[in-house]
Amino acid sequence: MTRKELFEQIKKKESFLCVGLDTDLSKIPPHLLDTKDPIFEFNKQIIDATADYCVAYKPNIAFYECLGAKGWESLQKTLEYIPKDIFTIADAKRGDIGNTSRMYAQAFFENMNFDSVTVAPYMGNDSVTPFLEFDNKWVILLALTSNQGGLDFQMHELTNGKRLFEEVLTKSQEWGSTDQLMYVVGATRAESLLDIRKYAPDHFLLVPGVGAQGGDLASVAKYGMNDHCGLLVNSSRGIIYASNGEDFDEQAQNAAQTLQQEMKVLLAEYLK
Numbered sequence: 379m380t381r382k383e384l385f386e387q388i389k390k391k392e393s394f395l396c397v398g399l400d401t402d403l404s405k406i407p408p409h410l411l412d413t414k415d416p417i418f419e420f421n422k423q424i425i426d427a428t429a430d431y432c433v434a435y436k437p438n439i440a441f442y443e444c445l446g447a448k449g450w451e452s453l454q455k456t457l458e459y460i461p462k463d464i465f466t467i468a469d470a471k472r473g474d475i476g477n478t479s480r481m482y483a484q485a486f487f488e489n490m491n492f493d494s495v496t497v498a499p500y501m502g503n504d505s506v507t508p509f510l511e512f513d514n515k516w517v518i519l520l521a522l523t524s525n526q527g528g529l530d531f532q533m534h535e536l537t538n539g540k541r542l543f544e545e546v547l548t549k550s551q552e553w554g555s556t557d558q559l560m561y562v563v564g565a566t567r568a569e570s571l572l573d574i575r576k577y578a579p580d581h582f583l584l585v586p587g588v589g590a591q592g593g594d595l596a597s598v599a600k601y602g603m604n605d606h607c608g609l610l611v612n613s614s615r616g617i618i619y620a621s622n623g624e625d626f627d628e629q630a631q632n633a634a635q636t637l638q639q640e641m642k643v644l645l646a647e648y649l650k
């Protein structure tokens with residue numbers, strides 16, 4: 379999916395919501411555990427309930443690969459079930475020496491046909507560029523993450539005066555264009571979006587941390603939105619585990635719709 383197509387979807391649905399499919403057997407409603415593939419059955423019903431309110435789905439790969447071959451199968455079925463006009467993110471946080479990164483890229487872009495994959499930038503140029511060699515595919519590079527430990531390295535000032543996340547934003551722009559690169563910025567660091575936008579005014583940002591981690595959607599939009607929205611805000615647990623009863627899909631729909639309604643107002647306010 380191109381940047382223009384993604385923006386069209388955002389305008390059409392009045393939403394920049396990404397639903398995170400962090401599907402955990404210990405958290406899904408017990409009545410699904412007797413089905414043949416509980417992970418896929420859960421995802422299918424979540425997708426049916428939320429597809430009208432979001433523009434992206436982000437399965438976190440850890441939740442699937444921890445189940446071995448069966449987990450990969452559930453992931454593949456989930457990916458195939460997602461409507462084709464919805465952006466897909468393999469949240470895999472990969473990145474390795476060049477020939478290994480190329481294999482990761484093949485896994486997610488050719489074998490599985492995701493639109494994008496999250497990548498850790500810290501092994502540098504040759505660990506990221508193999509992911510950028512695929513038409514219409516995106517790399518979502520970790521810049522400033524939502525977790526507490528994100529401060530351990532990412533905020534450190536380098537000898538050139540930039541903080542590490544600022545160096546990631548600057549350097550990586552030599553490797554790919556705004557039509558290939560997005561950055562991860564945690565919603566828990568909304569005020570930092572002003573700094574992020576100094577270095578990456580036009581890029582799309584994937585912003586996780588709304589919902590269970592307490593990030594504030596209104597602040598994210600205020601500091602982070604640009605003239606083509608430029609934001610995909612993710613919520614996983616806040617949506618998919620809104621209930622673990624038989625009404626889980628209905629409650630997930632309510633949670634997604636509530637965020638979408640708030641996004642509609644924010645788009646009207648900040649999209650210039």
Ligand SMILES: O=C(O)c1cc(=O)[nH]c(=O)n1[C@@H]1O[C@H](COP(=O)(O)O)[C@@H](O)[C@H]1O
Binds near residue numbers: 469589591616
């Ligand atoms: O790359 C990510 O998606 C990510 C980056 C980050 O800085 N923080 C973060 O929470 N995430 C992911 O976003 C999701 C957040 O889930 P919830 O906290 O349940 O909404 C998880 O899949 C995390 O792995």
